[in-house]
Amino acid sequence: MVKKIWYTYDEIHQVLKQLAEKILAGGVQYDAMIAIGGGGFIPARILRCFLNIPIYAVTTAYYANDFGYETNDEIKKIQWLDPMPETLKGKNILVVDEVDDSRVTLEFVLNELKKEDFGEIGVAVLHAKIKEKTGKLPEGIHYFSGITVEDWWINYPWDADDIVAHNILAAESKKAD
Ligand code: G4P
Ligand code: MG
Numbered sequence: 001m002v003k004k005i006w007y008t009y010d011e012i013h014q015v016l017k018q019l020a021e022k023i024l025a026g027g028v029q030y031d032a033m034i035a036i037g038g039g040g041f042i043p044a045r046i047l048r049c050f051l052n053i054p055i056y057a058v059t060t061a062y063y064a065n066d067f068g069y070e071t072n073d074e075i076k077k078i079q080w081l082d083p084m085p086e087t088l089k090g091k092n093i094l095v096v097d098e099v100d101d102s103r104v105t106l107e108f109v110l111n112e113l114k115k116e117d118f119g120e121i122g123v124a125v126l127h128a129k130i131k132e133k134t135g136k137l138p139e140g141i142h143y144f145s146g147i148t149v150e151d152w153w154i155n156y157p158w159d160a161d162d163i164v165a166h167n168i169l170a171a172e173s174k175k176a177d
Contacts, residue, residue, distance in 0.1 A: 003152040006170035012126060013046055019124055019146035020050030023094065028120045028142060031091035032056055036109055039098035042158050043126045047096060056081060062105055075108040084116050092120040099154060100128040100145060103135030110138050127154060
């Protein structure tokens with residue numbers, strides 16, 4: 001059975017503050033974030049408290065197809081910056097997502113964004129899972145992660161049906177360690 005972990009909004013807020021400090025110390029001044037929805041939306045909004053730069057958004061959906069021996073994972077654009085706003089031309093952009101898991105989504109999004117006329121491109125994720133990655137980050141991308149975590153299934157507070165029960169599970173799952 002896949003091990004699961006629950007994180008609270010408070011824990012996530014604290015990790016995002018540390019992530020912002022790493023980004024600010026990284027030597028590149030980013031002009032805007034591009035959040036990858038849905039998971040990147042809330043992290044980007046919290047990061048904005050610390051980075052004070054505007055948030056743009058793209059949304060993708062990931063379809064994991066499993067045909068016997070073959071896996072054929074597919075990413076689709078649900079919404080894109082098309083055309084790319086003039087205000088972003090030549091600017092340094094920071095792509096934001098909640099989790100670096102297989103990197104399939106990150107590879108897709110970063111390759112698409114690399115075709116545009118940007119300055120530096122960075123990517124910032126709240127959680128980086130320690131595992132073998134299927135996707136590859138394109139060359140020249142600055143990478144930041146809040147914390148590295150085991151390859152467990154993460155339950156995010158924004159997916160919770162009952163946030164009080166979620167927070168109890170978050171506390172219990174950490175006590176068990
Ligand atoms: P990556 O490039 O960022 O590594 O993402 P990957 O394609 O591997 O992830 C596929 C989908 O699975 C993504 O959702 C990602 O958010 C989600 N995912 C991966 N690991 C976890 C986890 O531990 N917990 C949760 N809750 N989700 C996980 P998506 O298609 O982008 O949908 P959305 O939820 O962002 O809208
Ligand atoms: Mg996502």
